[in-house]
Amino acid sequence: MxxxxxxxxxxxxxxxxxxxxxxxxxxxxxxxxxxxxxxxxxxxxxxxxxxxxxxxxxxxxxxxxxxxxxxxxxxxxxxxxxxxxxxxxxxxxxxxxxxxxxxxxxxxxxxxxxxxxxxxxxxxxxxxxxAQRLQPTWTAKHDAVTELANRREFERRLGEHVGSRRNEPVSVLWLDVDRFGEVVKGMGPEVGDHFLYGLGQMLISKVRASDLVARLEEDHFAILLPDCDHHYAQIIAEKIRSAVASYRLHWGMHRTRVKASLGVVQIHSTLGTVDAVLGAGALACTEAKAAGGDSVRVFVSAGGYEELAG
The missing domain is CATH 3.30.450.20 (PAS domain)
Structure with missing residues (x-):
């Protein structure tokens, strides 16, 4: 010893x-x-x-x-x-x-x-x-704050599945942190960045190694779920919603917690582009936020949503 x-x-x-x-x-x-x-x-x-x-x-x-x-x-x-x-x-x-x-x-x-x-x-x-982060290939594919995949890399990976003739189901989750602006306003951008980093690491722990977690912008995240239909994606989304609600940021003397709204969409023939898939996920997430947040909505068709209560 x-x-x-x-x-x-x-x-x-x-x-x-x-x-x-x-x-x-x-x-x-x-x-x-x-x-x-x-x-x-x-x-x-x-x-x-x-x-x-x-x-x-x-x-x-x-x-x-x-x-x-x-x-x-x-x-x-x-x-x-x-x-x-x-x-x-x-x-x-x-x-x-x-x-x-x-x-x-x-x-x-x-x-x-x-x-x-x-x-x-x-x-x-x-x-x-x-050393990996300093490589141009790494910085081109990752978000500097969270070290997750960035929007460009997420769209590239999603594009490999959109329009694919393979029969494997693929789903996408769109996550928006509820009232995140209040955290930044009350505690400052540095605390906000540490919260986003910790939240990103927590999201990784809730999905499979084959899944891709990305920060698209500000407090918006997306998760690519290969070989996953929308029914199983709902289960994952609910698990993540609950995990975010239980997540605590302890940063020095700062303490905070938030909740999140999630949209779920499964890729299918009517969503023929990357933008269409992301747009459907974002719309479902917007519906969840409009319902009060801390909830999950599943995109079914244009103008249609399936509720998964939070």
Whole structure:
């Protein structure tokens, strides 16, 4: 066991903390001032430390590339904490052997009423993901805020199914977050972006690996469901509606929740273009919003909708 783990104690809270730091596959550190107080095994391993040495007790400067980078990070964290926001950004770090990597740092004070006190760091190695995002082919196909497919890529993939002579059913969900403008107005665009990112990741978890989740614009999302008729698409839509209603954004001192309206459409011969399919999904979603939101409507035909109660 790394010496970074606190000494045994009868305190059950400390015992749970020790077990978490040793077993959890997460890079976690507790920072006081500009020094690591307690670090997890995974955090040590990320920087090339092990049983014979660890980062506990060392200055946070030891993992940064330059004095300037370290000072700038400390200043940004202090400003964010004082404003009631966590710090969430990608930073270039240096390992014990001198090799560099990119990490996503999520830092937050343990007590928001004492933002200058002890802080929690959670770190994820994003070197590979960052390299992929910097590729022109990636940026051309993905939304910068949510990292989901963008509208262009969604329309391209949808176009592969529209007019296809294959017999497999294909459905599309159109999702619109209810009253999302109130979130942005009350909490600001930065919180709104983090909400959209988290919502996008949640949507991915509710569908199959073969499905495609995209952010089309603002708070409008779409999901392509190959080999899925509108009856099964209704079930998925209801599951997603319920999941959105249960989703909570915790961003620093900000707390919010929203609901969503969904439109369901199955591709068929009367919808012969990508725009027609998306238009049908959007119309069904508009009908759901007009009914009060937090509900699902299924496009049946022009002017016709099937209700799935929320």
């Amino acid at each position: 790394s010496s970074a783990v606190p000494a045994p104690t009868d305190d059950p809270v400390n015992a749970r903390l020790r077990a978490l730091l040793v077993k959890a596959p997460t890079a976690v550190a507790f920072v006081v001032g500009q020094r690591f107080e307690v670090v997890s095994d995974e955090f040590n391993h990320m920087f090339g430390f092990g049983d014979d040495s660890d980062l506990a007790g060392q200055a946070t400067r030891s993992v940064h590339t330059t004095d300037l980078a370290h000072t700038a990070l400390h200043e940004r964290a202090a400003a964010a904490f004082s404003a009631g926001r966590p710090l969430d950004e990608e930073i270039e770090y240096v390992k014990r052997d001198g090799h560099r990597f990119w990490g996503r740092l999520q830092a937050t004070p343990l007590q928001w009423d004492a933002p200058a006190g002890e802080a929690l760091w959670i770190l994820e190695d994003v070197t590979t993901a960052r």
